Amino acid sequence: MTAATAQPTTAPAGGLRGNRRFRRFWLAETVTQVGDRVTELALPLIAVTLLAATPGQMSVLNALIWTPYLLGMVVGAWVDRRTHKRRLLVVADLARAAVLLSLPVAYLLDAVTLTQLYLVALLTGAGAVLAGMAHQAFFVALVPPSAYLEATSRLSISRAGSSVAGPAVGGTLVQALTAPVAILLDAVSFLVSALLVGRIRVTEAPPPPSRASTLALVRDGLRMVLRHPVLRACLGCTGTVNFFTMMASALLVLYASRDLDLSPGAIGLALGIGAVGALGGAALAPRVSRVLGLGRTAIVGAVLFPAPTALAALATGPTWAKVALLAGVTVLSGVGVMLMDVNLNALLARITPDHARGRRAGAYSALNYGVRPVGALVGGALGTVLGLRPTLVVAGLGGALAALWLVASPVRRIATMDDAAEVQIPA
Template identity: 75%
Template sequence: MTAVEATPAPALHRDRRFRTFWIGETVSQFGDRISELALPLIAVSLLAVTPAQVSVLTALIWLPNLLGLFLGAWVDQRTHKRRLLIAADLIRAAVLLSLPVAYLFDAVTLTQLYLVALLTGAGAVLFAMARQAFFVALVPRSAYVDATSKLSMSRSLSFIAGPAVGGGLVQALTAPIAIVVDAVSFLGSALLLGRIPVTEAPPPPRRSSTLALVREGLVLVFRHPVLRAALGCTSTVNFFTFIATALLVLYASRDLGLSAGAIGIALGGGALGGLAGAALAPRVSRAIGLGRTAMIGVVLFPAPLALTALISGPTWAKVAMLAAIELVSSVGVMLMDVNLNALLTAVTPDDARGRRAGAYSAVNYGIRPLGALVGGALGTTIGLRPTLVIAGLGGTLAVFWLLASPVRHIATIDDPVA
């Protein structure tokens, strides 16, 4: 072990730059939770959409990830990643504000909802591609797991309070007006990012075309044993969980008869598991190893979704059951995400972070629209409850990618196996 590796991770909560970045991400995450509830509720309540139409709405949010192949290569050639992050925030704020404006003039249409979903998705992809390089400029390697855990805790907190607040805002103000909160959160994130002093290293001299850089990103992801296994795992689990995600609000609203506020309370209560999972992930990883912790999370994440089909009884029982299922699932997703994301950051070369993220996201997130569309088709043909069972059980198959790879032997990000 080198002297650098032996140095303990710094106290990130005392680092003003990371703290500002952390606050900005937290603000934005809370706004996102409101829109994730409000967008499908606009479609369901104002436009009376079918299961297939609401699945298309979910699919369009993730479809721009297919552009990540080219966007990641382009981002690698840019020096000022912070400017790209700010631009992504401002684009999403402007697009979201178009919805309340249209609502005030009684002009909201399904076409506009589709465009908002597509453009906010594109902004999210740009942010994600630039975020990788910005993250490593702020955080030392020894603190990757700790920093990822802290950011994931904020995400989990947003899932706890965001849906409940979002449900209340939707009921009090209507869904289109509630979306203003998300737009404001992006403006806040952009403001905070602008206050972070950071030295961004210029990219190496460009020796390849954009298409060649895209190919390099794909080759890196598919040939590296850790990256390949992680991609296969997360893509599989994303495909199946998005079969459920595309239909969950529709199922809770129509089949279970829950109000927007009740749905928000159930999802928010269940998200407590995400907070616990994010906090526990570094400790569990140190105790049993990074790879084993990730594999436990991969199973715990989708499996409980199958039980969603069994929810019945009075309203309080439905809310409690939905919250319990979401709680266990949220623990699982954090055990998986915190450890795999830290591992991906550690094994990616510094000069290839954008194109690696682009290639990885194009497959990992690009498969989500397919899962959403399959969910809509299955929900229409065989019903919502059987579709949720297929989603939960199918998602557990993702663990076999890690079992058949070096990941299961990796104890820490500095493990030679990595």
């Protein structure tokens, strides 16, 4: 059985035009992305404004969001043995909605604590892991291989668009309703997503018969990502980027709020304006890829994504100047992350055999996202010892080195999806 014939689902032939199932899936993703952007701003603001969190506590909060990804290998192998990936996506949405609803309830009872924030971060992260492992297997049920790059670009446009609207909406809601109440929007977004995904009709065939244990599948996923030269290079690149960008992300809201003395509305405005870069990057990624080639476009993105973070340390002067600089930094980073993500995600989808998508995604995510809590904790420690501005410089310059993984690998020679097919992992 080859990867081409190991279709577990019924992806339609051709492109995305007229593909109603993908459009519904795309809408569900868009709705949850907007809600998530609100929570990404509101959750740390609860810690900073209501609970007077320290840099160390902020780093722990950010680390807990990504800690569940360390179990991604096991979850991914388990998902590979499940037939109904759609059901798993719905369960993950409903669970995260319930967890997030606990915050506004606790706020109304004047009972919000740092421990609760930690639990919310941990449990929503666990829901994201389950959804992430089922996502790609469900994605390939809706999209033919020839449309992977286009479909990935559209999903990334939604993520980027949410980064434009989410922080601005989140900042306004936080100022008008307080941060815990603003999180209601994210909870509702998961309920809407569960409804939309639950209505997608798709045939999901059972996985191929296998006597392998879950542990054996975990080992298989690890061997896949560590031994295959393309997967190994992509993992090294994204893992390095994630480590250094999380150093900065764990401290950015704290830096903007305390060092730059910006209000929640101003922070949301700066991040929202800057996210226009991600929106443009997601839309342009397929076109740039046709000019430069898939691999070279990803290399450019791997440098452009983290490097501008170092410039954030230069913010000074009047409020408008600080907001403008933060916005400019996130514009450049947004373009970079989409040039990298859209191309690498499409590449990973193309070279992974269908029966192994869960365990490949699990092993990859466990290592890729597993470094994020470490980066957040290191960022908190450096922020305490060196200060916030020097830590941002270290994060920006260190992250730019991630491109070397791709430069020294076969990825830089991959120009098209047809080239990617030639390095496909054997089924």
